[in-house]
Amino acid sequence: MKKILILIVLCNCCFLNAVENEHQIARLHYKGGGDWYNDQDIIPNIVTFLNSSLQTNFSIIEATVTPDDQKLFDYPFIFMTGHGTMHFNQTEADNIRTYLDRGGFLYVDDDYGLDNSFQNEIKKVFPQKEMIELPASHEIFHCFYDFPEGLPKIHKHDDKRPQAFGIFDDNGRLLLLYTYESNISDGWSNVHEDPENIKELAFKFGVNLFYYIMTQ
Numbered sequence: 001m002k003k004i005l006i007l008i009v010l011c012n013c014c015f016l017n018a019v020e021n022e023h024q025i026a027r028l029h030y031k032g033g034g035d036w037y038n039d040q041d042i043i044p045n046i047v048t049f050l051n052s053s054l055q056t057n058f059s060i061i062e063a064t065v066t067p068d069d070q071k072l073f074d075y076p077f078i079f080m081t082g083h084g085t086m087h088f089n090q091t092e093a094d095n096i097r098t099y100l101d102r103g104g105f106l107y108v109d110d111d112y113g114l115d116n117s118f119q120n121e122i123k124k125v126f127p128q129k130e131m132i133e134l135p136a137s138h139e140i141f142h143c144f145y146d147f148p149e150g151l152p153k154i155h156k157h158d159d160k161r162p163q164a165f166g167i168f169d170d171n172g173r174l175l176l177l178y179t180y181e182s183n184i185s186d187g188w189s190n191v192h193e194d195p196e197n198i199k200e201l202a203f204k205f206g207v208n209l210f211y212y213i214m215t216q
Helices: 002-013 042-054 070-074 090-101 115-125 184-188 196-215
Strands: 026-028 063-065 077-082 105-110 163-168 174-180
Touching (some): 042 077, 042 196, 063 070, 090 105, 090 115, 090 174, 105 115, 105 184, 115 174, 184 196
Parallel strands (some): 026 077, 105 174
Antiparallel strands (some): 163 174
8 A cells, every 4th residue: 555655646746847857856966065966876776775665666867956946846856965065045045945845855964064054054045944853753764664763873973863853844744854963875875885784774764755755
């Protein structure tokens, strides 16, 4: 039943302008100096796992969009990561906010060093909203695979506990997920040669993320 539900919801949830991009995931090419492009196998690898686990039909070829690009609205899911710094001008921030308000979703994974600038820049996008830490009991940790302790820890970084933060609209829809001190997306890459059990946790959380977005 879960697989059937996903296929139905995926077809209905896309607000896309371009049919050919309907099942493609995009990476955000932001300014500011951070390596927005790192680990180029992230999206092909998670897509392969999603298509196997959820019977979705995402393309393994990632799209690339800038924050001020109207093509942003062609994709229901935008992924953002990197080290170092990032920057949104007000036009870019406004465009991202409109994209999210219209039904889009942004997943941001701190790849160590992005946190300070992201915390500042996201306030340009949602000056009246706060990021809320998701408790281990939140549905995103239990909707497909079960994560009793919440967000899994993939990489050590500063050896702090992993945290997941969300921004919600007035109706309770999750617009943005930000993961910190976990580095889920690094677990989707072959670059870091993580142990298989760690990679499995990262991929399974990716399934939960997409399943939750498509069914919330």
